[in-house]
Amino acid sequence: MTHTPLPAPAIAVRGVGKSYSGVSVLRGIDLDIAPGEVHSLVGENGAGKSTLLKILGGAIRADEGTLSFDGDPVALGNPRDAIAHGISLISQEGALVPALSVLDNVFLARWSHRAGLLRSRADRRRFDELIEVTGFDVDPGARVDGLPIGTQQQVEILRSLARGARVLALDEPTAVLAEHEKANLLALIRRLATGGTTVLLVSHFLDEVLSVADRVTVLRDGELVLTGDAAEQTPGSLVRHMVGRELDVLYPEPAPVPADAPVRLSARGLNRGIVSDVDLEVRAGEVLGIAGLVGSGRTETLRLLFGADAADAGVVSVDGEELTRLTPRRAMDAGIALVPESRKEQGLVMMRSVRENIALASLSSRRAGPFVRPAAERSAVAQVSRSVDIRAARTDAAVETLSGGNQQKALFAKWLSRSPKILLIDEPTRGVDVAAKSQIHHLITELAAGGMAVVCVSSEIEELLALSHRVLVLRHGRPVGTFSRGVDREVVISAAFGDEGEHA
Amino acid sequence: MTVEAAPTTGTPAPSKGEVEQRKGVRVRDYGILAALVAIVVALSLSTDTFLTSGNLVNLLDQVAVVGLLATGATVCIISGVFDLTASATLALSAIIGVLVVQHTNVFVGFVAAVVAGALLGLITGTIVVRSGVNSFIATLATSIIYRGLAVVVTGAAILYPLTEQAEQFGMLTWPSLFGLTSATIVFVVVVGIIAVLIAATTFGRRIYAVGGNAEAARLSGIRVGSVHVSAYMISGICSALAGLILASRAGSAQSSMATGIELTAIAAAVIGGTSILGGEGAVWRGVVGALILTLIGNGFNLLGWDTTYQQVVTGVLILLAVGIDRWLRRRR
Numbered sequence: 001m002t003h004t005p006l007p008a009p010a011i012a013v014r015g016v017g018k019s020y021s022g023v024s025v026l027r028g029i030d031l032d033i034a035p036g037e038v039h040s041l042v043g044e045n046g047a048g049k050s051t052l053l054k055i056l057g058g059a060i061r062a063d064e065g066t067l068s069f070d071g072d073p074v075a076l077g078n079p080r081d082a083i084a085h086g087i088s089l090i091s092q093e094g095a096l097v098p099a100l101s102v103l104d105n106v107f108l109a110r111w112s113h114r115a116g117l118l119r120s121r122a123d124r125r126r127f128d129e130l131i132e133v134t135g136f137d138v139d140p141g142a143r144v145d146g147l148p149i150g151t152q153q154q155v156e157i158l159r160s161l162a163r164g165a166r167v168l169a170l171d172e173p174t175a176v177l178a179e180h181e182k183a184n185l186l187a188l189i190r191r192l193a194t195g196g197t198t199v200l201l202v203s204h205f206l207d208e209v210l211s212v213a214d215r216v217t218v219l220r221d222g223e224l225v226l227t228g229d230a231a232e233q234t235p236g237s238l239v240r241h242m243v244g245r246e247l248d249v250l251y252p253e254p255a256p257v258p259a260d261a262p263v264r265l266s267a268r269g270l271n272r273g274i275v276s277d278v279d280l281e282v283r284a285g286e287v288l289g290i291a292g293l294v295g296s297g298r299t300e301t302l303r304l305l306f307g308a309d310a311a312d313a314g315v316v317s318v319d320g321e322e323l324t325r326l327t328p329r330r331a332m333d334a335g336i337a338l339v340p341e342s343r344k345e346q347g348l349v350m351m352r353s354v355r356e357n358i359a360l361a362s363l364s365s366r367r368a369g370p371f372v373r374p375a376a377e378r379s380a381v382a383q384v385s386r387s388v389d390i391r392a393a394r395t396d397a398a399v400e401t402l403s404g405g406n407q408q409k410a411l412f413a414k415w416l417s418r419s420p421k422i423l424l425i426d427e428p429t430r431g432v433d434v435a436a437k438s439q440i441h442h443l444i445t446e447l448a449a450g451g452m453a454v455v456c457v458s459s460e461i462e463e464l465l466a467l468s469h470r471v472l473v474l475r476h477g478r479p480v481g482t483f484s485r486g487v488d489r490e491v492v493i494s495a496a497f498g499d500e501g502e503h504a
Numbered sequence: 505m506t507v508e509a510a511p512t513t514g515t516p517a518p519s520k521g522e523v524e525q526r527k528g529v530r531v532r533d534y535g536i537l538a539a540l541v542a543i544v545v546a547l548s549l550s551t552d553t554f555l556t557s558g559n560l561v562n563l564l565d566q567v568a569v570v571g572l573l574a575t576g577a578t579v580c581i582i583s584g585v586f587d588l589t590a591s592a593t594l595a596l597s598a599i600i601g602v603l604v605v606q607h608t609n610v611f612v613g614f615v616a617a618v619v620a621g622a623l624l625g626l627i628t629g630t631i632v633v634r635s636g637v638n639s640f641i642a643t644l645a646t647s648i649i650y651r652g653l654a655v656v657v658t659g660a661a662i663l664y665p666l667t668e669q670a671e672q673f674g675m676l677t678w679p680s681l682f683g684l685t686s687a688t689i690v691f692v693v694v695v696g697i698i699a700v701l702i703a704a705t706t707f708g709r710r711i712y713a714v715g716g717n718a719e720a721a722r723l724s725g726i727r728v729g730s731v732h733v734s735a736y737m738i739s740g741i742c743s744a745l746a747g748l749i750l751a752s753r754a755g756s757a758q759s760s761m762a763t764g765i766e767l768t769a770i771a772a773a774v775i776g777g778t779s780i781l782g783g784e785g786a787v788w789r790g791v792v793g794a795l796i797l798t799l800i801g802n803g804f805n806l807l808g809w810d811t812t813y814q815q816v817v818t819g820v821l822i823l824l825a826v827g828i829d830r831w832l833r834r835r836r
C-alpha cells in the first residue's frame with residue numbers, strides 16, 4: 001500500500017483570521033507544525049478549533065493570513081486543493097454518502113477503473129490492505145447509514161488513508177468512541193505519526209491529548225493562547241489556559257435515592273433487533289446508567305423506551321401504568337424525554353434558529369390559541385440556555401452556526417425545557433468542553449435530586465460510573481448484570497466484554 | 505464551580521457588532537425584494553403606462569392566480585414535499601364548483617369548490633404519506649388521475665353556469681375595495697391568513713421543523729404525516745380559489761384549465777427564495793416570486809416588445825434574480 005508516498009510537509013500558519021458576518025471567530029493565529037508531529041488543539045466550545053481545522057483542510061477559506069507547506073505559500077479554500085496537498089480533514093459532522101457501501105465511501109470518486117469501468121476487485125484488495133494497516137473491523141459491503149457512528153468514523157479514516165493523506169486532521173474523533181476503541185484509535189495515531197504522517201487532533205479529553213500529542217495548542221475565544229510541548233502540560237494547566245482561570249472539575253456526588261421513592265419507569269421483556277429481553281426499572285430520583293460496547297444495544301434500548309422505534313415485544317410502564325402502542329408523542333405525554341444520540345440526524349433542525357430548536361419540543365406549553373407567544377418563548381429559551389451555558393451570538397442564529405459543543409447543549413436544553421419526569425439521555429456530554437461537561441454533570445445530579453428519573457447512556461465509563469446510582473450492562477443486546485454505585489470500572493468493562501458477567 | 509462560568513453570551517444587551525450583524529443578515533435575506541423593486545423602477549421609468557392605476561389594478565388581478573398557487577407550493581415545499589397536483593386540483597375543483605352552481609346557486613357552488621379543493625388536498629396528502637413514495641412522483645401520478653377525473657366528469661365539454669347565474673358567476677372579476685378586483689381581495693386575504701399561519705403559529709413551526717429534519721421533528725413528538733397532509737390541504741384550498749378566479753373570469757370551467765401552471769407556481773416559490781430542500785422560506789417570498797413573473801409578462805406588453813422573446817427573457821431574468829439572491833446569501 002502506498003499511503004505515505006511523500007514525507008508530510010512542514011505546515012506554517014501565519015496571521016490567520018476568520019469572521020462570520022462581521023463577528024471574528026479566529027484572530028492572528030500563528031502556528032508551526034513539524035512533519036510527523038501529533039499536534040493537538042484544545043479549547044472551550046466555540047473557541048475556534050474546528051474553524052482552524054477547516055481552514056487547514058480547505059473546507060473554508062480564511063479571511064486573512066497565509067498558509068504554507070514546506071515554505072511554499074498555498075491558497076487553500078477548496079477541499080480538492082487540500083487533498084492534493086495530502087491534507088485530509090475528518091470533521092465533527094461526518095461527511096459520508098449515506099446510501100453507499102463502506103467500500104464505495106472509502107474510495108469515493110477515486111474508484112479503481114479501467115477505461116471508465118469500475119474495478120471493484122481492485123478496490124477490495126486496496127481495502128484489505130488498509131484494514132491491515134489500521135486493524136479496524138469494518139464490513140466493506142455494509143451500507144454506511146446503517147453503521148454506528150464510531151464505525152462511520154473509522155470509514156472516514158480509511159478514506160483519508162486511501163487518499164494518501166500525509167496530514168490527518170481529526171476533529172473530536174474520540175467523542176463518539178467507546179473506551180477500547182479510543183485506545184485503538186490513539187494507538188493508530190501514534191503508529192501513523194511514527195510512519196511520518198502528521199496528525200492534528202482536536203479533543204476535549206485532556207488526558208488523551210496529553211498522552212498522544214507531541215505538542216499542544218490552546219485556543220481561547222479565537223486567539224491562540226499557548227503552544228508548547230505536551231510533556232510540559234498537565235490537564236490543569238491546559239484548563240487554566242482554556243478558560244483563563246482555575247477551574248475545579250470534580251464529579252458531583254449524587255444524592256441517595258430515598259428508600260420510599262416510587263418506580264417511575266419500568267420496562268419488561270423489550271425486544272427489537274439486537275435488543276433481547278431487556279428489563280429495567282428506574283425510581284424517582286435515580287440515575288440508571290447503561291454501559292456496553294458500541295453496538296451492544298444501548299441506544300436501541302433508549303429508543304424503545306421512548307417509542308422512537310416500535311418494540312416487537314415488551315412493555316414500558318410509567319408510574320405503574322402500561323403505555324400501549326408507544327410513540328414519541330405518547331411517551332412525551334407520559335413525561336418522558338429523549339436526548340438522542342445524533343444531533344444532526346435526530347436532534348436538531350440544523351437550518352432553523354437556536355430558539356426554534358429549543359422551543360420545538362415544548363411548543364404547546366407556550367401558546368395563545370394557535371399562536372406562538374414569542375415573548376414567553378424568548379424568556380423560556382433564555383432561561384434554559386443559561387442553565388446549560390449555551391454560547392451563541394444570537395438565539396436567532398441558525399443552530400448549524402453554533403460550535404459542536406454548543407449544539408449539544410442546545411439539544412439538551414430543548415428537552416430540559418419540557419421539565420420531564422423521566423429523562424433518557426444518549427451521550428449527554430458528547431463534544432462538550434471540560435467546564436460545560438462538569439456543568440451538565442451537576443445539572444443531571446440536581447435534576448435527579450429533584451425527583452427526576454434518569455436513564456443515561458455514555459461511552460465514557462468514568463462519567464457513567466460517577467453519575468449513576470446503578471449501572472446496567474448490556475452485551476449483544478442482552479442485560480448481563482446490574483451493578484450498584486461504587487463498582488470497579490474493570491468489573492463493568494469485563495462484563496461488557498463478556499469475560500465474566502455475573503452480578504456483583 | 506462552573507455555574508457562573510465565564511461571561512455567558514446568553515442574553516446580553518446587543519453589542520454594536522451584533523446589531524450590525526443583524527442588519528447585515530436582513531439586507532441579505534431581502535435581496536429578492538431588491539430585484540422586485542429594480543424591475544418596478546425600471547418599468548416605471550421606461551414606460552408612462554406602468555404606474556397608472558388601471559395597469560396596477562390589472563397587474564394585481566393577474567397575479568392573484570399564480571400568487572395563490574405559489575403560496576400553496578411554498579407551504580408544501582417548506583414542509584419538505586412537492587405538490588404537482590396543483591393545476592389538476594384547480595381544474596377539478598372549479599368543475600365541481602360549476603356543477604354545484606348549476607344545481608344550487610353561485611355562493612354554494614363557490615363554497616363547494618373550496619371544500620373540494622381541501623378534500624383533494626387531503627386525498628393527495630394521504631396518498632403521499634401512506635404510500636411513502638417520493639412526493640414528486642406520487643403527486644405527479646395523482647395529478648394525472650385528477651385530470652382524468654376532470655375529463656370524465658365534464659365529458660371533455662366546457663361547463664357553464666345557467667344563463668341567469670352567469671352575471672353573478674363573474675363576481676370575482678367585479679371591482680371591490682380600493683378599485684381592486686374581488687379576485688385580488690380574495691388573494692390578499694387568503695394569502696395573508698396563510699402567511700400568518702406559517703409565520704406565527706405552532707402549526708407553522710411544525711411545518712418548518714418537519715421540512716428541515718423530519719426525523720428530529722418526529723422525535724420531538726410531531727406527527728409528521730398529519731403536518732404533510734395539512735400542507736397539501738392548504739395547497740388544495742389555494743388551487744380551488746385560483747380555479748374559481750379563472751372560471752369566474754372565463755365564465756366557465758373545463759378539464760384542460762391551467763395545464764402546467766403548477767410548475768410556474770413552484771418556480772415562483774423558488775424565485776422568492778424558498779429552499780427546495782425544505783425547512784426554509786416564507787409565504788411572502790412566494791408572492792414576491794409570483795409578482796416578479798407577472799411583472800415580466802406585464803413589462804413585455806407595456807414596452808411593446810416582441811413576445812417571441814418573452815420566454816427567453818423570462819428565463820434569463822429568473823436565473824439573474826435567483827443568482828443574485830444566492831450570491832448575497834452565500835457571502836457570509
Ligand SMILES: Nc1ncnc2c1ncn2[C@@H]1O[C@H](COP(=O)(O)OP(=O)(O)OP(=O)(O)O)[C@@H](O)[C@H]1O
Pocket residue numbers: 020021025043044045046047048049050051052092392393400401402403404405406431433836
Ligand atoms: N457558519 C458559521 N456561521 C456563523 N458562525 C459560525 C459558523 N461556524 C462557526 N461559527 C462560530 O465560530 C465560533 C467558533 O466555532 P468552532 O466550530 O470553530 O468552535 P470549536 O472550537 O470547534 O467548538 P466545539 O468544541 O464546540 O466544537 C463559534 O462561536 C461558532 O458559533
Ligand SMILES: [Mg+2]
Pocket residue numbers: 049050051092171403404405
Ligand atoms: Mg468543533
